[in-house]
Amino acid sequence: MSRTFKIVLAAGIGLAAVVGGAGAAYAYYQADNSAELRATGQAGEQADGYLGVVGSASGDIRAQVDAVNIKRRAFYTQLAAKRGAKIEEVAATTACEILATRVLPGQFYRLPDGVWRKRDGNTPVARPTYCG
Numbered sequence: 001m002s003r004t005f006k007i008v009l010a011a012g013i014g015l016a017a018v019v020g021g022a023g024a025a026y027a028y029y030q031a032d033n034s035a036e037l038r039a040t041g042q043a044g045e046q047a048d049g050y051l052g053v054v055g056s057a058s059g060d061i062r063a064q065v066d067a068v069n070i071k072r073r074a075f076y077t078q079l080a081a082k083r084g085a086k087i088e089e090v091a092a093t094t095a096c097e098i099l100a101t102r103v104l105p106g107q108f109y110r111l112p113d114g115v116w117r118k119r120d121g122n123t124p125v126a127r128p129t130y131c132g
Contacts (some may be wrong), residue, residue, distance in 0.1 A: 032068050034051050034068050034102070035102070037051060038104070038107045039104075040061065042057040042058075043057070043064075043108075044107060044110060046095065046110045047109075047112045048092060048112075049072065049076065049090075049092055049098070050073075050091065051068045052065070052110055076091045095128075095131075096127055096128070099127050099131070100127060103119050105121050105122065106118065106119065109125055111128055
């Protein structure tokens with residue numbers, strides 16, 4: 001992550017500065033089936049902005065996760081080009097928003113340490129330090 005990007009996050013601008021507002025990300029995530037995949041417990045959100053397979057899932061679940069991630073990568077690429085940012089920065093910043101708003105109790109998420117965690121009750125999801 002570039003120094004400039006960390007400063008933007010530290011200033012509290014985060015997702016809005018990099019991807020042009022939470023509205024664009026919200027609209028995009030309404031169009032994929034990540035919520036259904038997370039609800040199965042076989043997929044979870046990751047700190048890198050991509051969906052991951054939790055444990056040993058079926059080939060069908062893996063294919064669906066791959067399809068979501070292909071769409072996300074295209075979305076991140078487009079936004080990065082518009083904002084003059086790196087794809088990884090857009091993805092990580094979007095992950096901050098996803099982890100805060102989309103992972104529901106009982107669903108899985110993975111932080112940069114690589115450990116899958118299950119969200120408990122109403123406890124907020126722990127987020128990477130770069131989320132601010």
